[in-house]
Amino acid sequence: MKENINILKNLSNEEKKIFNSLQNEGPITKSEISRLTEIKLTTLNNTMEILEKKRIIVREAIGQSTGGRRPVLYDVNLLEFYIIGIDISRVYTQVIIANLKMEILYKEMFNMDIFCSPQETVRRIYEIINKANQNLRLDSRNLVGVGLGTVGPLDIKNGIMISPVNFSALGWSNVPIKEMLEKKLNCPIIIENGVNAAVIGEYFYGIGKGVENIAYLNCGIGIRTGTVLSSKLMRTISDDEDALGHMIVDVHGEKCKCGNFGCIESYSSINAIIKKFSLEVKKGRKTIINKQLKNIGYKDICIAAERNDNLSKEILIGAALILGTGLVNYINLLNPGLVILSGPLIINSKLFYNECIKTVFKKLHPDRMKKIIFSRGGFFKENAISIGAVALVIKDIYN
Numbered sequence: 563m564k565e566n567i568n569i570l571k572n573l574s575n576e577e578k579k580i581f582n583s584l585q586n587e588g589p590i591t592k593s594e595i596s597r598l599t600e601i602k603l604t605t606l607n608n609t610m611e612i613l614e615k616k617r618i619i620v621r622e623a624i625g626q627s628t629g630g631r632r633p634v635l636y637d638v639n640l641l642e643f644y645i646i647g648i649d650i651s652r653v654y655t656q657v658i659i660a661n662l663k664m665e666i667l668y669k670e671m672f673n674m675d676i677f678c679s680p681q682e683t684v685r686r687i688y689e690i691i692n693k694a695n696q697n698l699r700l701d702s703r704n705l706v707g708v709g710l711g712t713v714g715p716l717d718i719k720n721g722i723m724i725s726p727v728n729f730s731a732l733g734w735s736n737v738p739i740k741e742m743l744e745k746k747l748n749c750p751i752i753i754e755n756g757v758n759a760a761v762i763g764e765y766f767y768g769i770g771k772g773v774e775n776i777a778y779l780n781c782g783i784g785i786r787t788g789t790v791l792s793s794k795l796m797r798t799i800s801d802d803e804d805a806l807g808h809m810i811v812d813v814h815g816e817k818c819k820c821g822n823f824g825c826i827e828s829y830s831s832i833n834a835i836i837k838k839f840s841l842e843v844k845k846g847r848k849t850i851i852n853k854q855l856k857n858i859g860y861k862d863i864c865i866a867a868e869r870n871d872n873l874s875k876e877i878l879i880g881a882a883l884i885l886g887t888g889l890v891n892y893i894n895l896l897n898p899g900l901v902i903l904s905g906p907l908i909i910n911s912k913l914f915y916n917e918c919i920k921t922v923f924k925k926l927h928p929d930r931m932k933k934i935i936f937s938r939g940g941f942f943k944e945n946a947i948s949i950g951a952v953a954l955v956i957k958d959i960y961n
């Protein structure tokens with residue numbers, strides 16, 4: 563797969579500038595490209611000719627005439643080049659194929675059950691990519707790169723998932739995931755924390771365009787956070803992403819997996835919600851969910867809550883109150899202009915999201931509240947991590 567992998571990275575600075583302007587603003591005219599890139603017309607003409615020969619840019623269509631000859635519009639080539647974005651989370655793994663403008667051409671996912679060891683997960687990813695290649699008739703020589711967003715803590719430099727907790731299958735400890743995928747797919751992989759990838763995607767291409775301070779939360783098995791501060795991705799020493807999940811909201815609270823007491827994750831994560839639900843049913847509470855207790859998942863609880871099941875509603879509202887409280891602390895600490903809540907719990911339960919925001923409204927100072935935009939799911943919704951992984955590949959061109 564690796565023949566063309568550096569095609570965009572190996573472009574000259576001028577070529578990259580033109581590519582960047584078209585990727586962000588295309589289709590546009592040559593004079594607009596000249597204005598955006600500040601490249602003089604003669605150099606621009608020569609460089610664009612080279613880019614057209616390489617088929618990286620194309621003449622898109624004929625634009626509106628402002629009197630006189632109608633101008634030619636240019637854009638990046640959306641038909642030939644493609645990027646693979648992978649999201650390995652604890653609930654699911656998702657693979658997407660996107661074009662040079664982050665538009666999804668193919669998407670497939672599978673649940674991370676007890677059989678999804680690292681080896682099996684890599685095998686299934688490989689299978690999906692092969693299937694996508696056949697369906698879309700992709701030419702592997704036009705693969706620009708592969709990005710992976712996954713669960714921390716990570717050793718990003720060496721591509722190792724250090725000790726993520728709560729995977730259903732065994733074997734998820736010290737996993738050299740980058741090397742495993744590179745061997746199987748036969749091409750280099752860019753690896754990043756899933757929520758970092760998501761916030762990068764939203765910052766460059768999504769709802770966060772032009773917002774200098776963004777807090778991104780992914781609420782699922784963990785409470786994962788990615789943060790852009792002063793237009794820079796906030797990095798921590800071990801690229802942990804679950805700091806908010808282990809923020810203590812009750813000093814005498816419930817015991818958490820991390821050994822502490824009263825962490826947000828012990829109340830507001832998928833596992834905490836299922837555990838609480840199960841406890842209440844065992845105590846004799848009634849529910850409309852018609853399933854064996856051991857088979858009831860968080861989605862059943864989310865759906866039942868939408869259908870007015872009192873127990874499900876009560877549990878989700880309780881969990882959202884705790885997460886909302888933690889979120890208020892987080893907002894006070896970082897002062898973001900945009901807060902994106904995403905992840906399986908947010909995507910599957912409008913009630914959970916609304917209650918969370920309600921809590922923030924109640925507890926956050928009104929002056930601060932006025933300056934924040936809240937978003938359910940951001941622009942890329944349930945695709946945010948894999949689209950973010952695609953964004954990493956694009957951004958790597960300029961490194």
Ligand SMILES: [Zn+2]
Nearest residue numbers: 808818820825
């Ligand atoms: Zn904890």
